[in-house]
Amino acid sequence: MTTQKNQVLALSSAILLAAGCSPEPDMPPSSNINDYRGSASITQGIAKTVETNLFECKNGRSRVAGIGEITDTEGKVWTVPAKNNFVTAPKAVDLYEECANITPKSLADVNEDSVPVAVIDPDGEEVTGYIFADNYFELYINGTLVAVDTVPFTPFNSSIVKFKVKKPYIIAVKAIDWEENLGLGTEDNRGKAYHPGDGGFIASFSDGTVTNSDWQAQVFYTAPIYDLTCLSEIEGRRLSETCTTEGTDDGQNAYAAHWETPSNWMGKDFDSTSWPQATLYSEDEIGVDNKNAYMNFIEKFSGAGASFIWSTNVVLDNKVLLRYEVK
Ligand SMILES: [Ca+2]
Ligand SMILES: [Ca+2]
Numbered sequence: 001m002t003t004q005k006n007q008v009l010a011l012s013s014a015i016l017l018a019a020g021c022s023p024e025p026d027m028p029p030s031s032n033i034n035d036y037r038g039s040a041s042i043t044q045g046i047a048k049t050v051e052t053n054l055f056e057c058k059n060g061r062s063r064v065a066g067i068g069e070i071t072d073t074e075g076k077v078w079t080v081p082a083k084n085n086f087v088t089a090p091k092a093v094d095l096y097e098e099c100a101n102i103t104p105k106s107l108a109d110v111n112e113d114s115v116p117v118a119v120i121d122p123d124g125e126e127v128t129g130y131i132f133a134d135n136y137f138e139l140y141i142n143g144t145l146v147a148v149d150t151v152p153f154t155p156f157n158s159s160i161v162k163f164k165v166k167k168p169y170i171i172a173v174k175a176i177d178w179e180e181n182l183g184l185g186t187e188d189n190r191g192k193a194y195h196p197g198d199g200g201f202i203a204s205f206s207d208g209t210v211t212n213s214d215w216q217a218q219v220f221y222t223a224p225i226y227d228l229t230c231l232s233e234i235e236g237r238r239l240s241e242t243c244t245t246e247g248t249d250d251g252q253n254a255y256a257a258h259w260e261t262p263s264n265w266m267g268k269d270f271d272s273t274s275w276p277q278a279t280l281y282s283e284d285e286i287g288v289d290n291k292n293a294y295m296n297f298i299e300k301f302s303g304a305g306a307s308f309i310w311s312t313n314v315v316l317d318n319k320v321l322l323r324y325e326v327k
């Protein structure tokens, strides 16, 4: 095995040398920013911090949730990890939120009657929703922003929302996998300064709606990318499944791919037919078994038949928009 591998390495080194290339492992990314031909706008390196921290945990530890801006090669400015309404929007009621000392052991310890009802249709049905996001969500019903997550990054929390609406209606969610290294898609974690964190979103609603593969999920920000040739696009799907972050410590020079967000993406009339179906992820893949914000209410998540959803890459895709029509 080792001998075969050495032969292959020797052969590829010989080919690289013959082609005039260096086989050194620290060679720069094999694709240049100017060679990229996909539909994304590409940035490289760290963003300028424009908001140092959106959230202070008064009761424990939280990761710094900043906002950054970075300019692409055409002069367009991108907000990372994403534009959001955290400061101004109505906050969801916490099911579980350590920083606010809200730590019920189960739903029986939650006063669901105290949750305010967002009225979309006065003669509609009242619906209760249970939401867990890694890391942040904004929930729209028929284009109206009903509530946003109270914790942008960590600690992990969960939320309860209520709204009154008539069927059919559209649920639209902006989901953000937050980042410490703004513009680079990474965080200091697991002994690595540039660890790519993962995302994930799960919800169930009292009218029987659950997150599953019938939802649509489109990505608008992918990072870190170390070799732009790993990005591809097939029939509206923005793919990064062959992208790897293994074997690189050069996180400060990572590329990021950005796509423009349609202004009415959350609206009832928005045409999302080109968006891919959501990809499903297991609880093990998201890593929730040590998270009380999820496990204490699991009856309303996987126990209700809901699945974790995201776009095709739950690690590198950091801003994902979700849509689902409740018929
Ligand atoms: Ca959160
Ligand atoms: Ca990520």
Ligand SMILES: [Ca+2]
Pocket (backbone or CB within 6 Å): 134, 135, 177, 178, 197, 198, 199
């Ligand atoms: Ca995350």
